[in-house]
Amino acid sequence: MSNSTLERREFLKLGGAAVVTSVAAGCATAVAAKPxxxxxxxxxxxxxxxxxxxxxxxxxxxxxxxxxxxxxTGPPTRRLGRTGIEVPLVSMGVMNADNPNLVRAALDGxxxxxxxxxxxxxxxxxxxxxxxxxKRPRESFVICTKVYVDTLDRxxxxxxxxxxxxxxxxxLDISLKRLGLxxxxxxxxxxxxxxxxxxxxxxxxxxxxxxxxxxxRFLGVSTHKHEPEVLRAAVEGKxxxxxxxxxxxxxxxxxxxxxxxxxxxxxxxxILAMKTQAGVFWDKAKRKPIDMKAALRWALRDPNxxxxxxxxxxxxxxxxxxxxxxxxALSPADSEKLRGPKLAGLFCQGxxxxxxxxxxxxxxxxxxxxxxxGHAYKNREAAQSLLAAxxxxxxxxxxxxxxxxxxxxxxxxxxxxxxxxxxxxxxREFLT
Amino acid sequence: xxxVLVFALLAASPDEAAFKLPGRIDGWKLAGAPAKYTPETxxxxxxxxxxxxxxxxxxxxxxxxxxxxxxxxxxxDIYRHRDPARAFGIYSQERRPGSTKxxxxxxxxxxxxxxxxxxxxxxxxxxxxxxxxxxxxxKLAKKIAARLPGPRDLPAVLGCFxxxxxxxxxxxLSARDFxxxxxxxxxxAVPYEIAGARFRLFAVEGKDAADVRGMVEAWRxxxxxxxxxVGPEGAGTIKDPLNGEVSIAWRGRWLWGAVDDPSxxxxxxxxxxxxxxxxx
Numbered sequence: 138m139s140n141s142t143l144e145r146r147e148f149l150k151l152g153g154a155a156v157v158t159s160v161a162a163g164c165a166t167a168v169a170a171k172p173x174x175x176x177x178x179x180x181x182x183x184x185x186x187x188x189x190x191x192x193x194x195x196x197x198x199x200x201x202x203x204x205x206x207x208x209x210t211g212p213p214t215r216r217l218g219r220t221g222i223e224v225p226l227v228s229m230g231v232m233n234a235d236n237p238n239l240v241r242a243a244l245d246g247x248x249x250x251x252x253x254x255x256x257x258x259x260x261x262x263x264x265x266x267x268x269x270x271x272k273r274p275r276e277s278f279v280i281c282t283k284v285y286v287d288t289l290d291r292x293x294x295x296x297x298x299x300x301x302x303x304x305x306x307x308x309l310d311i312s313l314k315r316l317g318l319x320x321x322x323x324x325x326x327x328x329x330x331x332x333x334x335x336x337x338x339x340x341x342x343x344x345x346x347x348x349x350x351x352x353x354r355f356l357g358v359s360t361h362k363h364e365p366e367v368l369r370a371a372v373e374g375k376x377x378x379x380x381x382x383x384x385x386x387x388x389x390x391x392x393x394x395x396x397x398x399x400x401x402x403x404x405x406x407x408i409l410a411m412k413t414q415a416g417v418f419w420d421k422a423k424r425k426p427i428d429m430k431a432a433l434r435w436a437l438r439d440p441n442x443x444x445x446x447x448x449x450x451x452x453x454x455x456x457x458x459x460x461x462x463x464x465x466a467l468s469p470a471d472s473e474k475l476r477g478p479k480l481a482g483l484f485c486q487g488x489x490x491x492x493x494x495x496x497x498x499x500x501x502x503x504x505x506x507x508x509x510x511g512h513a514y515k516n517r518e519a520a521q522s523l524l525a526a527x528x529x530x531x532x533x534x535x536x537x538x539x540x541x542x543x544x545x546x547x548x549x550x551x552x553x554x555x556x557x558x559x560x561x562x563x564x565r566e567f568l569t
Numbered sequence: 570x571x572x573v574l575v576f577a578l579l580a581a582s583p584d585e586a587a588f589k590l591p592g593r594i595d596g597w598k599l600a601g602a603p604a605k606y607t608p609e610t611x612x613x614x615x616x617x618x619x620x621x622x623x624x625x626x627x628x629x630x631x632x633x634x635x636x637x638x639x640x641x642x643x644x645x646d647i648y649r650h651r652d653p654a655r656a657f658g659i660y661s662q663e664r665r666p667g668s669t670k671x672x673x674x675x676x677x678x679x680x681x682x683x684x685x686x687x688x689x690x691x692x693x694x695x696x697x698x699x700x701x702x703x704x705x706x707x708k709l710a711k712k713i714a715a716r717l718p719g720p721r722d723l724p725a726v727l728g729c730f731x732x733x734x735x736x737x738x739x740x741x742l743s744a745r746d747f748x749x750x751x752x753x754x755x756x757x758a759v760p761y762e763i764a765g766a767r768f769r770l771f772a773v774e775g776k777d778a779a780d781v782r783g784m785v786e787a788w789r790x791x792x793x794x795x796x797x798x799v800g801p802e803g804a805g806t807i808k809d810p811l812n813g814e815v816s817i818a819w820r821g822r823w824l825w826g827a828v829d830d831p832s833x834x835x836x837x838x839x840x841x842x843x844x845x846x847x848x849x
Contacts, residue, residue, distance in 0.1 A: 230617075232620060232621070233621055233624065235743070236748060236749045238748070238812050239749045239811070242749075254616075254617065254618070256615070256616075257617070257618055257621075258618075258621060258663050259663035259685075260665065261663060261664075285616070287696075287698060291613055291614060292613075327616065328616040359616075361612065361616065411617070450746040451749050451750060451751045452749045452750065452811055453751055454751075455749075512609060515610060567587060567605070568605075
């Protein structure tokens with residue numbers, strides 16, 4: 138496959154038009170413009186930036202701005218906070234990719250920043266990257282990895298008494314070996330959800346040592362729960378350079394996340410956004426896909442999102458992401474796509490408009506309530522008790538070819554009833 | 570014979586899904602009730618790593634901790650997937666190629682402080698924390714495996730790959746997006762090394778013959794081959810712009826071939842693979 142580079146570029150042109158050659162050249166320039174690779178002294182890294190962006194009061198679609206450093210035809214870039222790294226607005230979440238050719242195509246297409254983790258595919262993800270990255274000029278890519286500390290209680294976000302900083306050191310050393318590199322650009326403390334976790338002293342010391350030892354240039358923390366708290370704790374900790382946060386248009390609390398991202402960016406932190414595609418589908422049955430380009434553009438309209446790391450596993454998805462990288466402005470048509478189908482999450486409002494429409498006269502509002510208990514509240518016992526009290530026929534929603542019930546909130550009633558009714562057969566002891 | 574790789578088996582019934590973990594083993598005991606995670610909550614346990622499991626139709630995780638008198642812990646994670654092929658799929662994605670096989674008959678790999686195995690629709694991961702005696706892991710694995718319900722068959726398609734040059738314990742199943750193409754799903758790929766050439770043989774199982782013809786048509790389009798009617802069986806070469814030159818053949822619900830380095834033996838092995846697949 139060594140002679141396939143040109144063909145690969147031709148392929149990318151199918152979707153990326155003239156992106157490939159100009160983007161690749163532009164990004165190489167942009168990355169080379171970052172500070173020297175030697176680890177920055179901690180004190181220097183703590184200096185707040187002089188041009189910190191303000192928190193957005195109200196977000197408006199941001200027009201694509203040409204990057205002053207990159208070549209004129211390169212994609213727009215943003216500076217990743219105090220790291221000084223200029224990156225295109227779209228990066229790659231490598232997590233689910235197991236095809237090295239896809240990563241090569243992403244690099245050739247102009248993607249610069251790659252996000253992986255010590256634990257992804259039990260290490261195979263880093264190893265896959267290790268077959269590619271060491272063969273590329275070190276200044277042509279930015280690699281981020283994350284270390285999860287096993288003593289983390291995910292429910293509370295706090296670390297247990299056996300927490301050791303050495304775990305970070307050991308796992309990072311393994312990650313570097315897998316990646317075939319002597320340092321990563323960003324090392325994240327993985328999956329934080331509480332201030333106490335972000336500011337755990339032993340772990341902070343271990344992270345700082347990793348930076349001092351030159352094993353990472355910058356430090357970060359990743360979060361997909363209680364993001365505002367984590368963002369603010371990262372500012373408070375003063376050690377962190379970046380935060381990788383979940384952020385998407387479907388988050389109920391996205392305004393809070395926006396505000397906290399603004400505060401963090403103003404304090405000089407770089408902001409990477411993940412989960413920008415909001416679960417990929419509108420519905421649980423995965424029949425109604427979200428428009429990925431629109432969802433990505435929605436996240437990128439916040440100037441405090443310096444880059445997003447959508448995960449992709451096909452070349453077609455890569456082409457879409459490269460298009461957004463070149464043209465990140467959210468259009469009215471994109472906004473319309475994000476209004477989505479008439480769906481309203483997990484919560485039945487009890488309007489009872491569905492009553493009487495089921496051929497078997499099932500108590501639909503009660504069943505929707507059971508679904509809400511089981512899936513929204515995660516209280517399967519309550520859901521099972523409710524089901525037992527409803528005196529349902531043995532087989533529910535198995536006989537009808539079409540379901541005449543129309544839910545005012547757009548629920549797929551039959552699918553939800555089938556789903557929740559299965560709980561009746563689950564022994565109680567397995568419901569925890 | 571219907572291959573286990575057919576990804577259309579019914580979900581395990583509650584009875585098939587029910588099992589009870591051993592409470593004690595050799596001085597170790599279960600520390601509290603195991604936690605349960607569903608597809609909706611798996612992110613709470615393994616963050617973004619959940620996506621790979623969901624891709625293989627993850628159904629439920631039982632996460633338990635065993636502890637001994639010295640407070641050393643073993644983390645036991647028992648993932649139930651929709652069927653054995655999917656459990657093997659996530660195991661194959663996480664397994665390091667060439668890993669040391671675990672002792673006994675189970676399909677699994679072991680290191681000093683980790684052990685992973687598949688048993689039917691279950692993928693089990695054991696991790697010894699804080700450096701305890703590694704000998705406990707195979708024992709615990711055996712005891713857990715004995716309590717897991719359902720058949721133990723490995724995906725039958727794996728038996729179709731020729732032995733010559735096959736790298737050990739490196740097969741991979743992909744539920745979707747094989748070789749980075751959205752139109753290629755339910756694929757098995759096995760790496761080979763013969764006389765310095767490294768290549769992969771693969772077998773993709775379509776839902777039916779029409780599904781396979783659709784895959785071939787889509788692939789031809791990617792390879793910029795002129796439009797042509799794709800018959801029920803055939804063979805050829807596609808210049809895949811991203812994956813290089815790919816030899817393919819198809820018949821019925823199977824599409825198979827080879828990718829990566831050329832080798833004088835590669836085509837012969839593709840043909841052998843095809844003969845075995847046709848008997849499936």
